[in-house]
Amino acid sequence: MPGMTTEGLTPDAIDDLARRARDGDRAALEDLLTAVRPRALNVCRGVLPYTPDAEDACQEALLNIATKIGSWGGRGRFTTWMHVVAVNSARTTYRRMRNQAAATDAIHLEKPDPRTTSVIAGTRLDLLEAMETIERDHPQLVEPLLLRDVYGMSYEEIAQQVGAPLGTIKAQIHTGRKLARPLLRGNP
Template sequence: MEARTADEIDELARRARDGDRDALEVLLGAIRPRALNVCRGVLPYTPDAEDACQEALINIAAKIGSWGGRGRFTTWMHVVAVNSARSTYRRMKNQAVPADPHAATGPMDRPDPRTTSVIAGTRLDLLEAMETIERDHPQFVEPLILRDVYGMSYEEIAEQVGAPLGTVKAQIHHGRRLARPLLRGGVE
């Protein structure tokens, strides 16, 4: 399958949003590699990333009508894929079982590496930090992940979340301040 330009993807997305099922199929095929790469940024273990990518493509197909068409479709798709990867991570974490099932009766503090992706320590710390921050300050999480994990520009993030540029910069600054004490210090 040939790579498509951003304009071609936007046109396919417009047609798909307007009900063209053939355009939707072509669109999903065109964006799958990009969605998989986004999911790999959160879940480096390939089978987990593929599960999250599949969830992202299903969500994109189901929610394409909510893409406003103001910005690039790929920016909107990026956010859907990030959210799918985070959802897959949460589901895996909740399904993890203790190494010794008789040793614990309550929820685990850490996911069992036998049933969860082999994620680098700092990546796991980052996901745990985002979960913690999201409980009390959900407005900081999405902009922080889009900027610091995926390297999106402040302008793209402001457009995606529908907030003024200054607000987005402040949310990222405050999110970083909240995340620092939650992250492990130093690489082992």
């Protein structure tokens, strides 16, 4: 299946590849990674608008998918699980870049140039910073909030992915939104 994309495969076909890959079929794993790469890259671009940063995060996501595919339970769609892995990889990449920028800033004692330092050039930095702040005291709120408000996943998909009751997910998202509003730029 060289050159295939998720557009060419049904959700059932992707799930079948994932099951075979999870069970140790190396060829299925390679086909699966090829098939889901465009989708993983789009997820990472949603968090990291600078393309090279998103590509780094996508590579990390694909590596995580390959090494942790055994943790996909097979209850829900593989692409839902992959979506969460990609979001987490993008957030990890953002944190690493932010920490590197802070270390460089401390060494040079000057602000990084926003035209050359991609970690501070994106439009979603206020959202990422808000999620970091919320995560310190309420880590359970961040994943459902990002999956719903950034990626537009349904409440039902999120509940299935997170393994929590639908009502709990709705309450977590509501609380997360309430906490995020004052942290976002342009909000009172």
